[in-house]
Amino acid sequence: MKIVSMAEARANFAKFIDSAEQTHERVVITRNGEPAAILLGIDDYEGMNDLIDIYSNPETQKQIQEAIAYNDAHPEETISGEEMRRILDERLAREGSDG
Numbered sequence: 001m002k003i004v005s006m007a008e009a010r011a012n013f014a015k016f017i018d019s020a021e022q023t024h025e026r027v028v029i030t031r032n033g034e035p036a037a038i039l040l041g042i043d044d045y046e047g048m049n050d051l052i053d054i055y056s057n058p059e060t061q062k063q064i065q066e067a068i069a070y071n072d073a074h075p076e077e078t079i080s081g082e083e084m085r086r087i088l089d090e091r092l093a094r095e096g097s098d099g
Contacts, residue, residue, distance in 0.1 A: 003028045006036070020044070 002016075002025060009016060009029045019025045020041040027039040054060050071078050079087075 001026045001028060003030060003035075005029070006031050009039070 002019075004012075004016075004027060006029055009027065016027045016039055020027060020039050021043075022041075024041055024044055026044070028035050029037045029039065054064075
């Protein structure tokens with residue numbers, strides 16, 4: 001995370017936008033030495049909003065806690081992240097070909 005003054009942000013705005021978009025670097029903009037705003041890429045912003053939606057939905061939270069409890073109770077059934085990615089990719093490919 002980079003911290004810059006408002007004057008520096010103004011002078012290098014395009015550069016900071018490019019950096020936020022391409023490298024996901026967040027830029028804290030200060031006013032009078034105090035944090036006033038943050039610049040982040042749209043992908044990061046949308047990801048944060050998705051997490052807020054997930055964490056603010058009680059039903060989703062319940063499902064997550066149940067899944068964690070199940071996985072803790074059945075470690076022999078737990079699949080790797082790589083296997084999960086393969087399953088999700090296959091599902092997305094099927095859904096894409098159905099539409």
